Amino acid sequence: MAYIEFRDVVKRFGDNTVLDHISFGIQQGDLVTLLGPSGCGKSTLLRCLSGLETVTEGQIVLDGRDVTNVPASKRNIGMVFQQYSLFPNMTVEQNVAFGLKMKKVDPATIERKVAEAIAMVELSGKEKAYPSSLSGGQQQRAALARSIVTEPAVLLLDEPLSAIDAKLRKALQSRIREIHQELGLTTIFVTHDQDEAMVMSDVIQLFHSGRIEQAGSPVEVYTSPVSEFAASFIGSYNQLSASDFTALTGVPVPQGNVIAIRPETIGISRERPDEKDAHLVDGTVVDSTPRGNVLRYTVRLEGGTTVFVDVLFRSFHMFDRGNKVYLSLPERDCLVIPVNAASARTAA
């Protein structure tokens, strides 16, 4: 039996169904990411688990206890919000101590635990600071300390890093992951950033329109998308229609499917390569965009379809706009995906 179980959970706001019969379990100690675009229902599910929203139908079980109708203040769940939500009239120390005071912990223990939590999020020296004098990153770390100090049964993180700049966000991602491993705390992380989900998670639950589109480890979700949506949301997959793929490669593909192929699996060369187990197509480079250590080419194929090709950024090996190139599409990486979710298989 899973530590947390969502059993056929439905949430409606008026006529709008935000969660549509959600059922899955989370194992104790896992860091699970609820990933999906804005409005897909991931934050609503988190708020239903926290008790800040009620469910319309279904059941939520936490550690064998039905918490569906238990008030938020009685669930022993920690939560970090996107907007920090520190108490402005309290110092960092007082903010972190607040939950322990609510639990009527003795003052000596409060002092010790608060100091430990503040040290854990690397805010030592800022104990007496008010939230208004802290940066966004510092505020979010104080909020994290406030949530973990009470040793909750589950830690919920609702897009906690979305208002923080890219460099600090990466540092905080690592810190959250480290804290999760140190404490062994079951953690649910909500994000719309697939890169963040890849870095943070043990398990990803990919949401789409109030339903779970796909669940699995980051590698599984990245390498084996089960639907057109999963392929487009994860990994910037190129998607070729069945007819285009057949026209380019001569390989028949059943209608109602698309071929998805990741940009980094496609080979690109000036000379026609002699590769086995790959479909060869020719095209013209129409654009190139540096993306950190990766250079992304946009290549127009016969028939007008364009695909992205990612290669490591090597200044001595570059193609210019207008260059004729050959692309090799490895057979094992050409995934046949139904337009509507189902299982995927490779196109031989």
Next chain:
Amino acid sequence: MSLKTKAVGASAPDKKTPLAAKIFLGVVALYLLVPFLTTLVYSLFVEWTDVLPSGFTLRNYAELFTNSTFWFSIGRTLVLCLVSVAITIVLLLLAMYVVVAVNRRLGRFMQFVCMIPYALQGVILSIGIISLYTGTGTILSNRMFMLFGAYTILVLPYIYQGIRNALNAIDANMLIQAAEMLGCGRFRAYVQVVLPNIVSGILVSSLLAESIVFGDFVLANNIAGTNYQNIQVFLQANMARSSGLSSAIVVVIFLVVAAVTALVLKLQHTSQNK
């Protein structure tokens, strides 16, 4: 891994106010003070029929300060102000708890209800209250309690705006939810977390309410008249007697309001420092 970051909002370099701005502020301040200064001067001289007044005297103030009716009027006005503003604040804080923590959709209804007194003429309000409660034999038929009720209604929109803006500024609902997740009940979170953060807003709006109660004549005269004479009714009763004395009363009203304002601002400053 180090997560050291710079704090935002570090103190900005101290800039001096430009001379032009100082002159502009000085001119505006002088313009606003002219009516008060001329009233003050008028109250300190026997006559002012030429360019300059003549016959300096403190007779008006001596007469005023030895008149017990005057002190009672000031005292009644302060009590009216304090009680009605306090009642409004308590009622609104309770109502806004429901709006913030229980049903946010009631916010529009609250706004509508609280804006009604803006459109209510003093004469209509006072006559309405008198016709409703006079002779009912209840505590509400007492003229003093009628006045408390009338002022509670009168200051409602001003205090509502202040409290609502203060609640919006701190995202009160989010703070309550954050406190809830730490094991705190909603109402306790409202009292312990939200209220300390809106004290400043409440004090500022109560200042506005105070000046409105101090400046009211219509409600006080219609509802209580000389039964529970406030300072404006006292002023009206003495206007025919002596213009110098009337000016002295206006000066004292101004100074009392200024003193109350200074006290409230001091409290606000203290709460912000905390």
